[in-house]
Amino acid sequence: xxxxxxxxxxxxxxxxxxxxxxxxxxxxxxxxxxxxxxxxxxxxxxxxxxxxxxxxxxxxxxxxxxxxxxxxxxxxxxxxxxxxxxxxxxxxxxxxxxxxxxxxxxxxxxxxxxxxxxxxxxxxxxxxxxxxxxxxxxxxxxxxxxxxxxxxxxxxxxxxxxxxxxxxxxxxxxxxxxxxxxxxxxxxxxxxxxxxxxxxxxxxxxxxxxxxxxxxxxxxxxxxxxxxxxxxxxxxxxxxxxxxxxxxxxxxxxxxxxxxxxxxxxxxxxxxxxxxxxxxxxxxxxxxxxxxxxxxxxxxxxxxxxx
Numbered sequence: 001x002x003x004x005x006x007x008x009x010x011x012x013x014x015x016x017x018x019x020x021x022x023x024x025x026x027x028x029x030x031x032x033x034x035x036x037x038x039x040x041x042x043x044x045x046x047x048x049x050x051x052x053x054x055x056x057x058x059x060x061x062x063x064x065x066x067x068x069x070x071x072x073x074x075x076x077x078x079x080x081x082x083x084x085x086x087x088x089x090x091x092x093x094x095x096x097x098x099x100x101x102x103x104x105x106x107x108x109x110x111x112x113x114x115x116x117x118x119x120x121x122x123x124x125x126x127x128x129x130x131x132x133x134x135x136x137x138x139x140x141x142x143x144x145x146x147x148x149x150x151x152x153x154x155x156x157x158x159x160x161x162x163x164x165x166x167x168x169x170x171x172x173x174x175x176x177x178x179x180x181x182x183x184x185x186x187x188x189x190x191x192x193x194x195x196x197x198x199x200x201x202x203x204x205x206x207x208x209x210x211x212x213x214x215x216x217x218x219x220x221x222x223x224x225x226x227x228x229x230x231x232x233x234x235x236x237x238x239x240x241x242x243x244x245x246x247x248x249x250x251x252x253x254x255x256x257x258x259x260x261x262x263x264x265x266x267x268x269x270x271x272x273x274x275x276x277x278x279x280x281x282x283x284x285x286x287x288x289x290x291x292x293x294x295x296x297x298x299x300x301x302x303x304x305x306x307x
Contacts (some may be wrong), residue, residue, distance in 0.1 A: 017250020032083030040187035042217035056177030074162030095251025129277020
């Protein structure tokens with residue numbers, strides 16, 4: 001990896017590891033739905049002019065059906081689910097459970113007709129990763145907050161389905177245009193939701209909350225997507241998936257240092273098992289690669305979504 005690639009990788013790993021911390025701060029004063037709206041509006045306002053300048057919007061809008069589906073499963077549902085879950089869950093636990101996305105992506109790929117030969121390592125990885133989730137939910141949380149854990153499950157499934165939609169129907173479209181349009185659609189969806197639910201802030205949020213919203217929208221959304229595209233161009237989409245192993249570690253450290261969240265033995269055990277499981281299921285199948293040619297990008301090569 002080049003020096004530029006290392007810098008981009010480190011920067012993106014950090015940026016995609018800190019959203020959980022800032023979500024936790026923001027939902028202390030803002031409703032989950034308003035936080036989604038604020039992130040989408042600010043990030044879309046930053047990315048839309050860039051995408052328009054690169055003429056990346058028109059070809060994306062022509063495929064509005066998969067674009068709409070992508071916006072719903074990648075932003076509309078997961079972002080709300082994460083916000084609502086962090087009302088009660090520690091930010092570090094949220095980041096840790098989201099590390100299981102590659103495990104779910106295997107099942108999503110199978111259901112969408114993707115060719116994936118199930119090897120012994122794949123099975124071992126699924127079992128190991130599942131054991132890690134059980135360690136976090138059943139031991140670290142003591143079986144509590146299952147409703148919040150279910151919301152994290154919604155986010156995990158959404159983040160696994162989103163790249164599959166990209167790979168199947170939108171892999172030839174400009175990524176910047178896709179994300180700018182998806183953020184805009186998500187914002188338009190949440191505008192009436194916030195109005196109907198009365199989710200508008202009743203008073204000016206505190207400076208830490210305002211800062212958190214800006215960090216989530218500008219750094220963790222707009223800037224993160226630009227860095228993601230640059231990193232893919234520098235090191236390729238396959239190496240890009242290694243970000244999956246960095247984000248939860250950053251989330252755990254940030255939660256412990258800033259919010260004083262406890263890091264238990266079970267946190268470490270679950271963390272290790274989930275990451276080992278993800279590593280095993282994402283190992284390339286050399287025998288399948290040699291015997292088959294697949295012109296369509298695999299969901300395993302799609303970048304991890306920003307939260």
